[in-house]
Amino acid sequence: MCGLLTAVTASALPTVSPHSPVPVQSEVLTPLVPFLPLAVFGVILLVGGVVSYALISFNRRLLERLGVPETVEGTAFERSVRRLGVSTVAILARLSGYLSFVAFVVVGFTTLGVDSVTAVSTVVVAFLPRLFVAAIVLVVGLIVGDKLGLLVDDRLRGVKLPEAGLLAPVVKWSTVYVAALIALAQVGVATTALIVLLAGYLASVIVLGAVAFRDLLASGSAGLYLLLTEPYAIGDRVRIGDVEGVVQEIDVFATHVESDEEVYLVPNRRAFTDGVARKLD
Template identity: 50%
Template sequence: MQFGIDWPEVVRSVFSPEGAFVLSIAVLVVGALFGYLVWRSLRQFMRELGVPETVEGTPFERTAQSLGTSTVGIVSNLAALFVYITAITVALNIAQLVDPEAYWTRFTAFLPDLFIAAFALIIGLIAGDKAKLVVSERLRSVKLPEATVLPELVKYSIVYLAVLIALGQLGIDTLALLILLAAYAFGLVFLVGLALRDLLSASAAGVYVLLTEPYSIGDEIVIGDRQGIVQEVDMFVTHVESDGREHVIPNQKVFRDGVIRIRD
């Protein structure tokens, strides 16, 4: 027993072929108007949420602007495109220009997943770029080459997760996704262990310096071959000024070489 409504059959029973064609034209017009309203409303909604300010300066936004659009424009255009394609498909089915059974079933099953997949990729790219900027800002005072790797790892981790979500929406085998995720996690742990070895050492030494406080701001100290007045101490480095020069000394050097505090 089948309880679903066969809409093409209903249209055929209610309208003549000429009437079905006119109805399909009306669906196209309504779809165009509704798509425009969705496009306009979504743009206004994202502006009120502060999305343009949030994504400003990210590589994705710069790329979009170089193409003559913006992140807000891309998202709103995708939403409007979804409405337009849906309206065209409904109109084609009403006009009986395509196989209503097979095509409508495949379309309704695939198009929402395609839209969500595209949306997930856009959100992943934006979030990855934003997270990279935030992490870079947090590590700005760290004068270690390895510290520049961490923002990139954060960015591509988020992008990779977005790609996995998009592939899942498109029906890619779950087992393949799990294998990819396991391989990525293994590679990420391996790279983090290699790239951030000195950074982790610096943070551990920074904890030691902050807890024991062998010197404080304003003290004159000697660390290795550097002598000067302490200007700033954080988790990773110590800033020492001498003769108009500021020396940024990793805290693991303090932990390894020790420190001499000069008393007047």
């Protein structure tokens, strides 16, 4: 009976051949499991680097085709960044690429499974688009401010009044100030504070402008009156105060009078304060 039971038990057990394969796949992969998040993080960084480089190259070519280098040429911002070995186009293109790479880095950190890092990464990802828009607004504000300042300076170049030289910087920095306020609004600064700052700035500009440009405004008002009523015209011989000669040009702010091979630029307000004498033919 014991021999029969031993035979039955032996036949019920599986026979293991010494040449049968041993399952070792799980044993090999198990030590690598803790390193999988790091591997995923590395892959995300690699993809982010490639995408960011491609984005920088694409945006650079796009900005060049849109004529941005010619538009910003000669501005103070372009000259400043040129001294640093870069250009406005390069800065705009790199901004998008760098922010894109930062977004990939933040997403990569979420794969590491650290709760605190994940929470911070979520906040950063939500904040990056606003930061990008704020940076673009600030750069564009600096460029537009420079262009407007150059335009005003070019328009007023022929006006030989001391106050005229102050108008271009006021226009430039006013534009930059408004752009800075918009940029601050993008990154979450309180709107009420921005409105108060803007109102205070506008009030100060109006007050200081009225004081600093009172002679210029008076000349402009007088110039409009002279252009509309035409008490004298180009070619007339006039005397304005102690200046006598032939009128060569009349603009909003001044009258050009030629006398003895010299051209005098007479502010139009002097036509009211000193009077005008026109010589009859």
